Amino acid sequence: MARALLPLALVGAFLLVAPPFLDLGWQNALINILIASLFALAFNLLAGQAGLLSFGHAAYFGVGAFAALHLMARIEDGLGFPTPLLPLAGAAAGLLIGLVAGFFATMRSGVYFALVTLAIAELFHSLAPHWQGVFGGEAGLSSMRMPWGGLIFGSLIEVYYLTLAWVALSILLLWGLTRTPFGRLALALRDNEQRVRFLGYNAHVTKVIIFAISAMFSGVAGALQAISNETANYVLFASGVSAQVVLYTFVGGATIFFGPAVGAVIFTLFAYLVSDLTRSWLLYQGLIFVLVMLYAPNGLGGLIHQHLRHRGQLDWPRLARPYAQATLGSLLVASAAIFLIETLAVVFSRDYAVARRDAGGGFPTYEVFGLDWTPLSPVPWLLPLALFTAGLWLVLQARHPIGALWQRVRAGSEPGVNPS
The missing domain is CATH 1.10.3470 (ABC transporter involved in vitamin B12 uptake, BtuC)
Incomplete structure (x- = not known):
């Protein structure tokens, strides 16, 4: 209590x-x-x-x-x-x-x-x-x-x-x-x-x-x-x-x-x-x-409560690495999504349409996160793809050990079940 x-x-x-x-x-x-x-x-x-x-x-x-x-x-x-x-x-x-x-x-x-x-x-x-x-x-x-x-x-x-x-x-x-x-x-x-x-x-x-x-x-x-x-x-x-x-x-x-x-x-x-x-x-x-809603249907509070409820049963040393790996992967995926959304928001904005018109119909550079980018260059499109791919790979690699450890915890919570 x-x-x-x-x-x-x-x-x-x-x-x-x-x-x-x-x-x-x-x-x-x-x-x-x-x-x-x-x-x-x-x-x-x-x-x-x-x-x-x-x-x-x-x-x-x-x-x-x-x-x-x-x-x-x-x-x-x-x-x-x-x-x-x-x-x-x-x-x-x-x-x-x-x-x-x-x-x-x-x-x-x-x-x-x-x-x-x-x-x-x-x-x-x-x-x-x-x-x-x-x-x-x-x-x-x-x-x-x-x-x-x-x-x-x-x-x-x-x-x-x-x-x-x-x-x-x-x-x-x-x-x-x-x-x-x-x-x-x-x-x-x-x-x-x-x-x-x-x-x-x-x-x-x-x-x-x-x-x-x-x-x-x-x-x-x-x-x-x-x-x-x-x-x-x-x-x-x-x-x-x-x-x-x-x-x-x-x-x-x-x-x-x-x-x-x-x-x-x-x-x-x-x-x-x-x-x-x-x-x-x-x-x-x-x-x-x-x-x-897709990956934590009980909400973030439910996720926190689940960890607190089983804190004595969880193998925290073994969970630390896959959790860190999943966190890093999630950050990379989020970075890719944010970069792509902000890029599309600029490229399809009214201000950029005016800039294109002033440039004679071309594709002038634009600024995202303090850096200049060229729409016709492959960099602003390949960069989020690379970040997303790397992040997704890390998350998928961490998914199996996390699932296995939690399965042991749930099995140990059931009466009459030996977690080992």
Whole structure:
């Protein structure tokens, strides 16, 4: 138990101590990471815990944001409401809309449930630009954080610690819920809904409650987003926001409680660090999702959990070499893919088309990674091919010894089986 809590304690210590020593960019990135993590964990209560995959969870995230902004505007007008409790507005709005939407959506299951949730989110997305009084039309709503209790909430670090407190409390409540009999009932509902009905439980009511709780915590995340940005518009209801939380959850691992938070950290940091370097960052994000689903279907969090679970059984000295070989091979394959994508992005860009026209229809040199390349030269095409081939060979060479060692571990985990 102590070993399991140690990583959480280290992460918590970092989140408490480090932010004052970071610049504003990193403080804002940490706020976005915390909000994305809460949103992903709230979504996973529905998708991972109860097995109800929603494609429209942006609806409750957005509703929470607008509810918080309306309350912020009332506080500006003189309402004596504590600013640190603003996320309660998002929680209440998410819970209310979640109860109504969940009642209808959970009448169906599987792909039909997913399509109903998507339709509800699209309804908000199409309605928001035209409902001026509630959503502010296309411009959205804006408001200011008002001082309270000696805190002015004018600096980003104060907003960060407010966000951290609410995210920590929400995660604690979500974790506690999974340990209750109701949380166990949600798992049973995911595994065998028919048996839950035979045991005398009302499956529809259970699913509505789970849906509403998930929407409530999504509303808290949306409210924290509104407090941080002091503005929101109809884009929060877009399908891209719903898709993003699905990526967080399944890349991180829907079967592990903190798995979605791992995915949220990875993708939020990826966007922060890479989006300014290349226009193709969304393509890379999609490739990461595809590769994880193909080769680590339990997510990166599930992969980490599997290694921690069998850490005493794994032959680490024998694993070190093939793991290092596979890592090097993967880096070479990734380098080849990045080089080729960036090359094609330049060659097929509008700017390069203009350069070709100015050059009289020829193929002028272009710059990638600080070096000049000629499209008609074989080098920019053979280089990624060579890197890909070498990397793939290394990965394939490492695959067999890794598989053999893990097979021994799995055989040793089965009762009555001698791993030798």
